[in-house]
Amino acid sequence: MSARKNPMDTKLQENPEKRMFRIPDLRQGIKRIMVSEYFVLYLSILWFIVMLPVIPNIASSRNLNNIFDFIWPLLAVCVGQTLVLLIAGIDLSQISVIGMTSVIGALFMSNRIDPNVLSDSPLWGTVISENGGIMANSMWAVPVGILMMLLVGSLIGLINGYFIAKLKMPPFMVTLVTQLFVYNLAIFLTKSNNIIGIPKAFTEIGKGKIGFIPVAMIITIVLCVLSQLLLSKTVLGKWIYAVGSNVKASVVSGVPRDGVIMFVYAFSGFCAAFASVIYSGRLEMGRPTLGQTLLMDIVGATIIGGTSMFGGKGKVLWTFFGVLFFVLLTNVLNLFNLDTFTINIVKGLIILLAALFDVIRTKIQANDTKVEKAGA
Amino acid sequence: MSKTAIKFKLAILKNTPFILFVCIFIIFGILSPKFFQYENFENIATSASYIGIVTVGMTFVLLTAGIDLSVGSNMFLSASIAGLLIRDLNAPIWLALLCAVLVGTLYGGINAFFIVKLRILPFLVTLSTLVAGRGLGLLITKSQGVTLPESISNWGAVRVVGLPVPIIIYAVIALIAHLFLKFFPMGRQIYAIGNDPEAAKKAGLNTDRSIAFVYIISGLLAAIAGIVSVSQMGIVNAGFGDGDEFDAIAAAVLGGTSLFGGIGTIFPGAVIGTILIQMVQAGLVYTQVDMYIQPLIQAAVIFVAVFLDSIRSREISKIEKRHIRVEN
């Protein structure tokens, strides 16, 4: 029923809200905290404090360093995933991009390659040899290697984006297939072997410190800040939120939907490659299977942070909190000496909880609008 | 575009499974004449049977426009439990197998609970249970292979009426599922839900019940598939069932089942899709394709399947749209 309402209706619609605030019960309080931006940060702090008397080790400087070492590269991947979730998509191929770009980087930078290990590789003799990779011992090896890693990562993402935007294929299926394909391609290129001989200049990115601040931290924070600026300050960022909130309205308003989608997936691939730089540097090798165990961590941490799977809602800062919480949680499980299997079970459950939480939050917010919806 | 051109396009898109089947058949046949031997077909069919069983369940799920990524882990977990019951507790085989089936069904039930009751996206739910299920399986088996007694591993090779048992089990399941989807009220209602969930609700159908049902069936069939697979391999190792969900999805979609729901059949669809997938795998072996390239080709096949499905759905909706507007 629609057409005619009298001028009274503005007033009348305020009523339900007033009614909501009239009951200052516990549920309202909980609701308020649950929809708060900092909810996950509070949760992380609470978790830390509660665990402190149980395992005092958690606060040891070694463990704290450990925690932060985990946080930075994971955060970098999750930033990409955040943007994808913002447009109501999902990128399951990031984990394979990490492995693939790890191999790509090594193919460029490695200074010596053991023929016993890699002479079966289809690239042996052309791209790589005993003397190392394409740019072995060149002063440009590291910058070019990193550039190629980022480029390949972005390219894989762009391909995802193309199929999702132009051919309207379901995102999870497209990225699942690229995950499979890219992973197996990396395995094929290396015959499942690691490539060593990475220059020190590269490994420093993963392990080095400037003063007492890890390089990984600095570059990841720069990535985060730039991403957040992109989201909140630029035209593109506003388009991303718009596409995630309401695709139809965005298209009517002249937002280039396909371009936005392709950019976001390319960026997601970029972030995965970015993390791969850190991970590979720490390992001092190019490893095709790198990242394969991370899927749950990436999706879980991002969703826990509060970025909605339904699109249009999320921030890089939230993702930071999500990663913090996720890493703290797994850290404690590790300190309890639980095996990886149990940890995996817990991770699976955590994601379900996070997803459930997202559904509840979305519902709480939808309830606020229900009243008005029924009227229109 | 003229009407005949549209019809032609639709005819091709709707019959892709058969066209692909023939193409792949011919390609491998040319590349390796051995491909045409009877033993080869029997081998393909035998090794296809467990994937075929999973694909039947997957088809049910896909018909409602859902997805079940957890079937591989489900196979692993339920088969592990059966193996452990027999090995460590000396449980009678029938009891162990029954337990495995129950575990698989429960597994599906958990998926259904999260999807129907808590309204979480199916792919996320089943992705989580994929990880959690495998974790649980590895935990109880201490990530070591569980060998099953010969009494089980033998009957994988037993023949009844000249056919290996796995093929017979698969045939029976496929037949029941086919009849269910065709002749049972709920079977038809599953199609209705996949076609238009809103209209299904308006028509008074219990959509929640049907959706829960398909995930439970998928879990049940995954467990049976696990048992069938074990009967052929004799051991449940840590990688058991890993990645089988992809084969099942690919088989279903290659067989013409749509990821967007409402379209798909067990026979010929899922059956042809399964054979197709298995044929590609066998063909790759026969033509001696590099071990490392095989998974790349398989991934490409899955991609082609999903790609064709998207194009088909888009074309159909375009034509439908035209229909609706013509009369306005």
Place this chain on the structure above:
Amino acid sequence: MSEYILQLKNISKYFFGVPALKNINLELRKGKMLGLIGENGAGKSTMMNIIGGVIKADEGSMVLKGEEYQPDGPGEATDAGITFIHQELNLFTNLSIEENIYISSFPTIGRLPVISKGAIRTKTRELLDSIDLKLSPDILVEKLSPGERQLVEIAKALSSKPDIIIFDEPTTSLTARETKKLFELINKLRDQGISMIYISHILDDVLNLVDDIVVLKDGEVTDKGAKQDFSIQRMVSSMVGRDLEQMYPERTSKPSNEVVLEVSNLSQSGTIHDVSFKLHKGEILGVFGLMGSGRTEMARIIFGLDPYESGEIAVDGKKITKSSPQNSIRNRIAFVTENRREEGLLMHSTILDNIQLVSLREYAKTILKIVDSKKVTESIKDVVKMLKVKSGPVEKTAPKSLSGGNQQKVVIGKWVMAKPKIFMVDEPTRGIDVGAKYEVYTILNQFASEGSGVLIISSEIEELIGVCDRILVMSKGEIVGEFSASEFDKERIVGSAFRQNVRC
């Protein structure tokens, strides 16, 4: 038992205090057909939803077959013998005719949960025979024409052996021949003693088919009686008869002769056919048509949201080669869609985000495309002030918390920011209150007086007469009439839209 099978007594319904139905009294005679007419939003669908058990009346009562009738959900309405034929079809295209008819209650073999193919086939065949539809029951619905689908819906409705069938615009998707067939069927059903309510915009059809007529306007019954007492004239005036009070602002400017938008021979099969018109600078041009007349489709094509097969669109005399929303925005065309919620607003974002969306690019001149948020916020505040949007701070308030009128102003504001020279608005005042309507008209007026061309699509004729310089009438995808301000006459315009429908 009385001669009435269904009676509504003093039914009222309020949505958040706003009356949608006021004291409705209505009687359906047994074995007769009642025609229900009224403009969009007159309350027809609310009434049908109450009868169908979808919503509950706030006041009043219903009597069905001499007994109190209080349906709790659509299922109870069906059980009580009332079924609906909706405007939009609710069929599953991937299933056969027989399966669609029995989807929620398949006949089974004994107690087994197995569909009795024999029973379903015979039953369906009987049903199809009874409505004279010569189709095999096992044919898939996707293969049927829209007309055939409509008949399948009727067969489905008949399968529950109803006493009352309610038709809601059943002919919108039918060809003339199919319509004729439907009417024959309806007459046959009446002969069998089934009572019917027939809702339609096509007045001739109503006059031909029904026994009694009820006219709804603004949630009230304004006229009712036996068909014999009605003429098209009387129906139209009862439907729209309202004095034009001070509902519309005075026009302050005159249109110029300069053409800002020219559409020539625009066609897209199935939606619009050979549409040509000119929009002048400073002109407010109205497009009147019923739902499904192609008016919205035309606007979407002009704006570049949908493709077109032939014809030309020219802005300021320049032919548009590649039509897309982005290009249209570059050409300073604005388009306020008819559906605010789905295509207009980012409901959960802020007002600021909504209003800046179209013109973001203009506020980001640097290479990095960083939005000058200070400048944009200032402009938005100006727009909000000019449009008199009543809301909290624009940076924090989300459209979801606004009233319909203010939501619409936010959508308009989004386009005002882009300073359009062609302003297309589709149903700009749907679902908003009188005060807000007046303000919307004022804004459009102002744009016209500043030299923009304004195109208003509406199904409320008074609104168009109140604000337009010229009105085009669309029907079945074609422009069937043009009226200049001096020729404005409600009944003639409405008649031209309605009657055209009957002729073809």
